[in-house]
Amino acid sequence: MPYWKALVWFLTITSVFMSASYTMLVPFLPMYLIDELGVAQSDVNIWSGLIFSISFLISAIMAPIWGALSDKKSHKAMAVRAAACLAISYVWGGFVQTPWELFAMRSFQGFSAGLWPACLAIMTSTAPREKMGWCLGLMQDGSTAGGVFGPLIGGVLAEVFGMRASFYFAGAALGLIALGLIVFIKGGEQKKVVKTVEKKKSxxxxxxxxxxxxxxxxxxxxxxxxxxxxxxxxxxxxxxxxxxxxxxxxxxxxxxxxxxxxxxxxxxxxxxxxxxxxxxxxxxxxxxxxxxxxxxxxxxxxxxxxxxxxxxxxxxxxxxxxxxxxxxxxxxxxxxxxxxxxxxxxxxxxxxxxxxxxxxxxxxxxxxxxxxxxxxxxxxxxxxxxxxxxxxxxxxxxxxxxxxxxxxxxxxxxxx
CATH class of the missing domain: 1.20.1250.20 (MFS general substrate transporter like domains)
Known part of the structure; x- marks a missing residue:
């Protein structure tokens, strides 16, 4: 099997785990604030808004920075960095005791963002141009599938083991992604396609x-x-x-x-x-x-x-x-x-x-x-x-x- 074809299947599986890890937690954050962190129901909307938005705001600032470093250093290195940091953030979320600690965790999560852009950069730098649409469609398919099954998995875990178990499970999934990226992705993949003339034009x-x-x-x-x-x-x-x-x-x-x-x-x-x-x-x-x-x-x-x-x-x-x-x-x-x-x-x-x-x-x-x-x-x-x-x-x-x-x-x- 050509490397690009094996790569797209690996990154599609990565997309499933990545999306499922996120969606198994986010729909239940308001309940997590009430049941586990002691937030009053009258205040939960304010805390939910803060905790949701802070990650988006910080990731909007950091994503271009991580993207530029990805081009300069290595798409693989940035993908491993993002997966490892996200794994830490999810496990951290399972240990928090106050809404401010959860706010800090989500802030760190926004700072860690960049796994999906790095995976896209790896795929588009490796796939044949005539197969690029199929590869990106398959990766989107994996992300969508994870978004479907994530809330179901999160609901079952919360019911059987408690809501904190979902955070630990998500952290383990991102840890496996980081290990898979280290083992499977060829190092310095973009260096093979970036010639000196391209560096001058870039x-x-x-x-x-x-x-x-x-x-x-x-x-x-x-x-x-x-x-x-x-x-x-x-x-x-x-x-x-x-x-x-x-x-x-x-x-x-x-x-x-x-x-x-x-x-x-x-x-x-x-x-x-x-x-x-x-x-x-x-x-x-x-x-x-x-x-x-x-x-x-x-x-x-x-x-x-x-x-x-x-x-x-x-x-x-x-x-x-x-x-x-x-x-x-x-x-x-x-x-x-x-x-x-x-x-x-x-x-x-x-x-x-x-x-x-x-x-x-x-x-x-x-x-x-x-x-x-x-x-x-x-x-x-x-x-x-x-x-x-x-x-x-x-x-x-x-x-x-x-x-x-x-x-x-x-x-x-x-x-x-």
Whole structure:
């Protein structure tokens, strides 16, 4: 088996563990604050907001820094660093006794961020260009699958062993990832593809930010993440409205959250192949438009069953968004710039993660939960319209062929 093919399967398994470790804990943090750390129920929303947001804010600052170090040193070294630090943070979370200690743990977790961008940099620097869409789709598939099974695993662990056991389990999973990266990833993988001429052409993060296609994709990544997080604070309450009661709301909400991931597990590889065939830009347009339309449609039914069905259909389209964005980043950067570009992308997503819940909460306060659900679809529709109007006019958008990095970046900079 070629090394790149073995690598994509290893990184996909890594994505499953990484995503599951996060999602087995985050949905239960408010209950952890109340049951284990003694926070009063009247104060839990304030503490939850602080503890959620601090990690996103710090990771938004640190991600570009880690990405630049990844390009200068080694993608492998940065991936091992992130996995090991995250393992420590999860185990630390199992020992905390006060909300301030949990706040400190989440701050350290934000500082440690960078595992997913480093894995993307490793994969895009190793995979053949004609297989890049399939590889990124498969990795996204793994991340989605972990997001589906994580809350279920966390719920079972909390029920059987207590909530602290979930932290220890997540720490063990990240520790295994760190060991796997040390053993499996070939050291200095980017040095094989970075020649002296590329090093001269490669610039810093500021140079990347001047390339129009990079600007558009970073903006898209932030807006899509904002749209996702926009609906997160209100979804359980909206589900309760649809079913007419709060009965079994935790279990029902878990199922509704999971349907998007379940459809994404099946759809992600298809989007990788579609991007290879028609071009990643057009695949992104289709995914955004479909996700936006069904995001609006799901707010129309007044019953829970059709709402879940439309969320499932919307998940099929949503699964194609980030693989296309990541592939476009890879096509428009040098291998020596992959760590920086995925670090910038991660930072952009963290900004969306901070802004989305705040905006969604304000909209729900002044309007209604259904308006927030509908708005998350409209945001993606507006985004795809903007991207289409701003598309480069000097390329064949449907060829599916790889864009020449140097000539495309230079041409786009001239026409910006």
């Amino acid at each position: 610039g810093g993060s500021m140079k990347l930010l001047k390339v129009p296609v990079i600007q558009r994709m970073l903006f898209a990544a932030a807006v899509v993440q904002l749209a996702v997080m926009l609906v997160q604070p209100v979804l359980p309450l909206y589900i309760a409205e649809l079913q007419g009661s709060m009965d079994n709301i935790v279990m029902v909400s878990g199922i509704v959250f999971s349907v998007v991931g379940i459809s994404g597990v099946f759809a992600a590889p298809m989007w990788g192949r579609l991007g290879t065939n028609i071009g990643y830009r057009w695949a992104l347009y289709v995914a955004l438009l479909g996700g936006g339309i069904f995001g609006v449609v799901q707010a129309i039914p007044g019953e829970i069953t059709p709402f879940v069905i439309w969320r499932f259909v919307g998940g099929i389209f949503f699964a194609g968004i980030f693989p296309a964005i990541n592939a476009l980043f890879a096509e428009n950067t040098l291998p020596s710039e992959r760590g920086r570009i995925y670090g910038l992308s991660y930072a952009a997503q963290q900004i969306g993660s901070v802004a989305g819940p705040i905006l969604g909460g304000l909209m729900a306060t002044y309007w209604s939960n259904s308006i927030v659900v509908m708005a998350h679809g409209f945001v993606m529709i507006l985004l795809v319209i903007m991207l289409y109007l701003k598309r480069p006019k000097n390329q064949d958008p449907g060829s599916g062929e790889t864009i020449n990095v140097e000539s495309d970046s230079a041409e786009e900079t001239k026409t910006a």
